[in-house]
Amino acid sequence: MTTKVLLVEDEALFRNLLHYTFHGQFDIEVIGATETGEDAITLAREIKPDAVLMDVELAGQMDGIDAAIAIKMDRPETGLVVLSSYGGWSHLERLPLFQSKGWAYLLKRSVPDAESVANAIKDSCAGKLVLDPALIIEFGLARSGIGGLTARQREVLDLMAEGRNNLAIAEQLSLSPKSVETYVNAIYQKLGLVEASNVNSRVKAVLYYLQYTGATRQHERTVANFSASSQAHTTNHIAPHAQIPR
Helix, strand or coil: CCEEEEEECCCHHHHHHHHHHHCCCCCEEEEEEECEHHHHHHHHHHHCCCEEEEECCCECCCCHHHHHHHHHHHCCCCEEEEEECCCCCCCHHHCCCCCCCCEEEEECCCCCCHHHHHHHHHHHHCCEEEECCHHHHHHCCCCHHHHHCCHHHHHHHHHHHCCCCHHHHHHHHCCCHHHHHHHHHHHHHHCCCCCCCCCCHHHHHHHHHHHHCCCECCCCCCCCCCEECCCCEEEECCCCCCCCCC
C-alpha cells in the first residue's frame, strides 16, 4: 500500500533531493512539498497526507515542532516524522509523545540511509513512536537502575515501553489506576528521575529500559516493542506497530 507524504523543508536543494529520493520509491508517494510551517498546516488539511516529513528549522514564523503539533491536533491519524539537525532534548520534549500516537524524531546527522527514513514514515503511520538511537548514546543513559526494580515494577515499565498509558496498564494488570501511578512514581524514584527535569520522566524511563534490555535490533520491530537499532528506536506508542492507548 502506497504511503502519501507531504515534505516540509526550507532548503530547496534538500527538499528536492527528498522528493527525488522518495517519490515512487519504498511504496511512498510525495503528494506535496512546502518550506514553511504555516503552509504545511494548510496543505495537510487540503491534500490529507498519510504522513508529514518535517524539518525543525523552517522559513516563516513557525518552526517544525509547532507545525507538527498543529497538524497532529488537526489530523491525529497523520504520521509525523520530524528531522532535526541538532541533538539534545529541547525540541523532543516539546512533542506530545504520550498524548498522541504516530511520531518519529530523527537526527539528520545519524540517519544512515533513505530506507531508514522511509521505515520511520511507515511506522509513524502505524501509530508507532520512533526515536533516533543517537539520543540514547548522546545522553549516556545508565543501565544499573533497572536492575533494582521489583518484578511488578519491571512489568509496569515493560508496558510503558509498549506505549501504554497508566489506564491501559491498569487494565492489563488488573490494578487500579492509583496503584499504577504508585508503581510509576516508584520507578522514577529508583531511576533517579523527576518530572521537574528538562527531560520527560516517562520518556527517559523507557529509554533506560531499552538500553538495559539491550534492545539494539532492526528498525522493523513490531508495535508491542520499543526497539533500538542503528537506524532508530521504535515503540508501540512509544510504541506501536499497534496503536498507542490514550
